[in-house]
Amino acid sequence: MTTVVLPSVPALGGLYARGAAATGRLAVARRVGRAPRTLPDVVHEVRGVRADADHLTAYQHLVGESASDRLPAGFVHVLAFPVAFAVMVRPDFPLPLLGLVHVANRVEQHAPVRLDEAFDVRAWAQDLRPHRSGTTVDLVAEVRVGGALVWRGVSTYLAKGVRLAGRPDDAVRDEFVAPVPTGRWKLAADAGRRYAAVSGDHNPIHLSRLSAKALGFPRTIAHGMFTAARALADVGAVRGDAFTWTVEFHKPVLLPGTVTVRVAPDGPGTAFAGWDARSGRPHLTGRVDPLR
Amino acid sequence: MAPSPRKPPTPTAPTTRRALVLGGNRIPFARAGGAYAHASNQDMLTAALDGLVARYGLQGERIGEVAAGAVLKHSRDFNLTRESVLGSALSPTTPAYDVQQACATGLESVVGLANKIRLGQLESGIAGGVDTTSDAPIAVSDRLRRTLLDLSRAKTVGQRVAVAARLRPKDLAPAAPRTDEPRTGLSMGEHQALTTAQWGITREAQDELALASHQRLAAAWDAGFFDDLVTPFRGQTRDGNLRADTSLEKLAKLRPAFGLGLDTPATMTAGNSTPLTDGASTVLLGSDEWAAAHDLTPLAVVVDAEAAAVDFVHGVDGLLMAPVFAVPRLLARNGLTLDDLDYVEIHEAFASTVLTTLAAWESDQFGKERLGLDGAFGTVDRARLNVHGSSLAAGHPFAATGGRIVATVSKELHRRKQAEGRPVRALVSVCAAGGLGLTAILEAA
Numbered sequence: 177m178t179t180v181v182l183p184s185v186p187a188l189g190g191l192y193a194r195g196a197a198a199t200g201r202l203a204v205a206r207r208v209g210r211a212p213r214t215l216p217d218v219v220h221e222v223r224g225v226r227a228d229a230d231h232l233t234a235y236q237h238l239v240g241e242s243a244s245d246r247l248p249a250g251f252v253h254v255l256a257f258p259v260a261f262a263v264m265v266r267p268d269f270p271l272p273l274l275g276l277v278h279v280a281n282r283v284e285q286h287a288p289v290r291l292d293e294a295f296d297v298r299a300w301a302q303d304l305r306p307h308r309s310g311t312t313v314d315l316v317a318e319v320r321v322g323g324a325l326v327w328r329g330v331s332t333y334l335a336k337g338v339r340l341a342g343r344p345d346d347a348v349r350d351e352f353v354a355p356v357p358t359g360r361w362k363l364a365a366d367a368g369r370r371y372a373a374v375s376g377d378h379n380p381i382h383l384s385r386l387s388a389k390a391l392g393f394p395r396t397i398a399h400g401m402f403t404a405a406r407a408l409a410d411v412g413a414v415r416g417d418a419f420t421w422t423v424e425f426h427k428p429v430l431l432p433g434t435v436t437v438r439v440a441p442d443g444p445g446t447a448f449a450g451w452d453a454r455s456g457r458p459h460l461t462g463r464v465d466p467l468r
Numbered sequence: 469m470a471p472s473p474r475k476p477p478t479p480t481a482p483t484t485r486r487a488l489v490l491g492g493n494r495i496p497f498a499r500a501g502g503a504y505a506h507a508s509n510q511d512m513l514t515a516a517l518d519g520l521v522a523r524y525g526l527q528g529e530r531i532g533e534v535a536a537g538a539v540l541k542h543s544r545d546f547n548l549t550r551e552s553v554l555g556s557a558l559s560p561t562t563p564a565y566d567v568q569q570a571c572a573t574g575l576e577s578v579v580g581l582a583n584k585i586r587l588g589q590l591e592s593g594i595a596g597g598v599d600t601t602s603d604a605p606i607a608v609s610d611r612l613r614r615t616l617l618d619l620s621r622a623k624t625v626g627q628r629v630a631v632a633a634r635l636r637p638k639d640l641a642p643a644a645p646r647t648d649e650p651r652t653g654l655s656m657g658e659h660q661a662l663t664t665a666q667w668g669i670t671r672e673a674q675d676e677l678a679l680a681s682h683q684r685l686a687a688a689w690d691a692g693f694f695d696d697l698v699t700p701f702r703g704q705t706r707d708g709n710l711r712a713d714t715s716l717e718k719l720a721k722l723r724p725a726f727g728l729g730l731d732t733p734a735t736m737t738a739g740n741s742t743p744l745t746d747g748a749s750t751v752l753l754g755s756d757e758w759a760a761a762h763d764l765t766p767l768a769v770v771v772d773a774e775a776a777a778v779d780f781v782h783g784v785d786g787l788l789m790a791p792v793f794a795v796p797r798l799l800a801r802n803g804l805t806l807d808d809l810d811y812v813e814i815h816e817a818f819a820s821t822v823l824t825t826l827a828a829w830e831s832d833q834f835g836k837e838r839l840g841l842d843g844a845f846g847t848v849d850r851a852r853l854n855v856h857g858s859s860l861a862a863g864h865p866f867a868a869t870g871g872r873i874v875a876t877v878s879k880e881l882h883r884r885k886q887a888e889g890r891p892v893r894a895l896v897s898v899c900a901a902g903g904l905g906l907t908a909i910l911e912a913a
Binding site for chain 1: 649651652653654658662666729780781782783784
């Protein structure tokens with residue numbers, strides 16, 4: 177395994193441009209049968225990352241977190257994920273970046289990261305596997321403070337229609353039944369642009385109706401991680417210092433839009449769900465549980 | 469200079485004594501956009517104070533402290549109560565402070581001042597509350613506000629241009645105050661609709677409670693009960709929301725307003741929900757000595773109070789169900805049961821708020837699992853419930869409701885004790901936004 181040390185966390189904007197170019201190259205390579213079929217055996221690393229106080233405040237205000245000096249788990253994702261993203265835009269990455277869908281995310285927070293702490297990020301791709309509608313891959317990012325693992329994120333992406341070797345396991349998803357709501361999110365038309373401003377994720381599908389349409393969506397869609405971060409904020413202080421935060425993304429939230437939500441105690445932790453009250457179809461489901 | 473050698477002072481331990489309700493005064497409550505459409509919170513609170521001053525001969529009097537508040541308050545009204553005192557006929561040397569506990573503001577003002585009187589810190593106090601939805605403060609958007617503040621801190625022309633360039637046309641849209649719960653995005657009515665469905669409260673039961681509220685308030689007005697509790701203001705002589713001629717038929721015709729998206733039939737209408745209202749109320753409090761010195765008749769004693777809160781954010785309990793938990797704790801501490809109460813005043817935020825409260829107290833399962841009792845907490849005799857009507861008929865200018873209830877029930881307690889010569893007690897229960905609830909026991913003095 178090769179380790180590539182990057183001088184700093186790359187900006188997602190530039191990565192999207194590189195990703196778009198890589199997508200084109202990959203399409204050509206696939207046609208001539210020279211596309212990579214395995215994941216690059218590489219770890220990207222950035223050392224000494226620090227959060228900025230104003231950036232943290234803007235994030236906390238947007239997702240509804242208290243303005244603590246501890247970085248919300250979703251904010252660590254914002255800071256660390258571009259390192260993993262850089263793996264996806266490499267020429268030897270086997271899936272096209274454009275059209276990748278974020279279908280699930282799992283975070284283990286072992287200890288809080290404080291605003292004044294510098295941390296190191298290591299990221300790689302793993303578990304390239306067949307899916308009933310394409311191929312999925314896990315992008316893993318690990319965050320360490322003073323050598324100790326404090327945060328680990330696994331973002332699962334789906335490349336629709338891309339068929340690599342193997343057959344998918346026929347796991348059947350539970351049918352979603354809308355529960356009694358505990359709240360509602362009214363997401364304004366600019367919710368995508370506002371989360372883009374704090375996350376750096378300027379994917380055109382989140383920015384304007386025109387750019388979203390160009391990529392096949394009827395309207396702008398909300399960032400999945402924005403909705404997941406709001407759910408985590410709604411869980412509140414009961415989550416404690418060490419927890420797992422898992423989410424599955426189902427139907428995208430079209431903006432402007434209203435998401436009916438339930439965030440309620442369930443077993444050892446808290447379950448959350450967001451759905452469309454009219455159609456009864458889910459946007460996201462997930463849990464926050466104490467980490468033992 | 470060398471300090472003079474003297475013994476350190478030995479403060480005497482505070483002793484508690486009775487805190488009395490001596491009277492009250494409010495202005496009639498008006499429907500939003502009605503007679504008080506252009507009156508401010510300060511206008512209405514001052515009017516209610518001046519009515520109290522006139523009724524009890526307090527012109528130029530230095531009251532120990534005035535505590536009052538408003539739920540919807542402009543930031544310029546940071547000293548709303550003191551400013552109202554300065555505009556009233558009370559002595560300008562009367563201190564004041566603002567209180568805010570959502571819809572429990574008025575009752576919390578009473579409890580706080582009563583405690584100071586009991587501790588001997590005050591001889592007299594005036595508790596109050598006021599709210600206007602007609603003259604509600606409107607704020608600029610957060611982005612415009614931050615931009616304006618950053619602009620005021622920018623030092624160079626370049627910085628100012630950069631800050632100003634952040635503004636977008638839609639940032640200029642004003643932000644009206646919302647009654648949605650900040651953490652859930654649901655309005656109070658939508659929250660109560662969930663609780664109503666959870667407890668299976670019927671439309672008929674809600675309409676019957678609303679009808680009783682109107683009939684009882686109308687009867688009290690007709691009997692002159694409010695003649696020494698209310699001072700007309702701006703041409704309003706009775707509560708503007710009161711519909712003396714309403715009927716179950718009329719109430720049954722109204723379309724549901726909340727709970728439309730639920731699996732169960734929607735039951736909450738404009739008729740069995742409290743409308744937005746403008747108004748103000750005050751309550752005069754004092755010690756026995758102060759009452760005697762001012763030739764005032766003690767009406768009731770503020771015996772005890774208990775607050776509670778519920779986790780409605782995570783759906784554990786309904787938004788307005790906190791009093792369900794406060795009252796059992798309050799009564800247990802005082803060695804009382806529901807049967808020991810001659811009057812039960814439960815603020816009618818919605819008819820179903822009262823009915824879900826009663827249902828929870830009557831539930832064996834809820835009593836055991838949530839209240840930690842052996843069974844159901846108890847049943848409230850409907851003949852003792854909101855005997856002169858409540859918020860469904862009178863309206864509910866948020867912070868003014870506590871004062872309305874305390875003054876009304878104190879007069880009733882006094883009347884009853886005069887007639888029967890035995891101890892007479894009342895429970896006052898007010899639910900509030902944020903999953904809050906405040907409850908108190910009053911006893912005829």
